[in-house]
């Protein structure tokens with residue numbers, strides 16, 4: 327693991343002292359968030375509202391989840407592409423993934439749990455996931471507010487964006503590769519989300535690509551999460567924020583579990599007028615964010631993927 331380069335990722339503290347809008351801590355965090363997203367497409371967020379105990383509990387629950395028979399796991403389906411079970415793909419054989427759409431809604435967590443454990447489970451899966459998903463989406467909301475504020479956009483615009491946000495919580499499992507098997511856990515990609523937040527079970531493997539095209543290994547500090555810009559944020563910011571290219575490479579001999587929280591906009595995302603001027607002419611049309619997922623899935627099925635799919639979808 328290339329530990330030398332780890333310091334290159336910005337680290338931003340989301341402790342209580344920086345979470346009050348109007349304070350110095352808040353405005354310096356706003357600037358740092360914007361700078362990190364424009365320059366790196368990602369950063370490490372130190373956020374201790376999610377206790378280490380809760381993180382341990384959720385990772386032991388998802389270990390049990392992935393231990394369920396495949397016939398059960400494939401029941402996790404969705405009408406939205408990439409929101410349900412994903413796995414058994416020959417080019418990425420190590421990865422299996424399960425998703426809960428609209429994950430801040432406890433009823434969605436309950437119905438996922440019922441599908442996986444029709445006779446119930448003895449580990450308070452719903453309670454743990456509900457607490458975790460709500461706290462993590464709280465961090466996503468703070469990051470969104472900071473992004474809006476750092477571009478000088480009003481509270482009303484921000485509140486209306488937040489009111490239209492939905493979250494997907496995705497659990498990933500990467501098994502240890504067998505002899506002569508690929509070590510690729512996830513191929514290089516950018517997320518289709520607005521913002522993604524990632525957590526892992528102390529097993530590294532995530533790598534991100536910086537502007538100079540170098541891949542660096544991400545080492546999660548205690549109490550930290552990886553915050554990444556997705557394709558939605560690239561279009562919304564009129565090309566200012568770069569989406570983070572990332573991949574997973576399995577190196578050790580321990581199963582890796584990760585959790586991703588992906589924010590999506592329900593409906594049409596408008597490019598704020600404040601981000602369009604002579605120097606920065608409008609690069610993207612208003613776009614249907616969830617429609618972009620459907621578009622992406624179709625292009626993938628027909629082998630028509632291009633380097634920047636959001637440009638293909640709604641570029642001017």
Ligand SMILES: O=C(O)CCC(=O)C(=O)O
Nearest residue numbers: 498512524532574584586
């Ligand atoms: O497992 C990870 O750390 C990354 C997962 C990921 O890239 C994704 O779910 O989109």
Ligand SMILES: [Fe+2]
Nearest residue numbers: 515516517572
């Ligand atoms: Fe990803």
